Amino acid sequence: MADPFDRERFAAIVRRRLDGVSVRRAVEAFPTLNVAMISRAKAGHNLTIGSFLALCRALRLRPFDFHVDGVKRRRVTRKTLVKQTVTARVPCETRGISDA
Structure with missing residues (x-):
């Protein structure tokens, strides 16, 4: 599913803003x-x-400049949450076994 955040563009701008400056x-x-x-x-x-x-504040970037309009996100509803698989709770296999 598409991401409404333009991660590649953000990374390129961060690299450009910090060009010639060490991370430290x-x-x-x-x-x-x-x-x-x-x-x-x-x-x-x-x-x-x-x-x-x-990072946006430190580098004087506008956060909404990296938002991609028109990208649909997956809807999360109660129905989709109920359909998720869950691991069943089972007793520990080694519980109750004493050291011999």
Whole structure:
């Protein structure tokens, strides 16, 4: 299913904004960021919403610039949640066996 967030474009802009700046220097300049967050953003990996917003604020980006209009997301309803498979609870096989 398509993602309404343009991850590749965000990663390209982060790389461009931090071009020539080491990750350690960026962390020193923006205390709300950390090395892992910047590395994940540059690589185009998933970020938490908090990390995404922190990067947008530090790099002066507008978060809605990365929203892709017209992309339909999968609807999550009670019916779809009920149809999900669940592992049955079973007793532990080793419970009750004493060491010999």
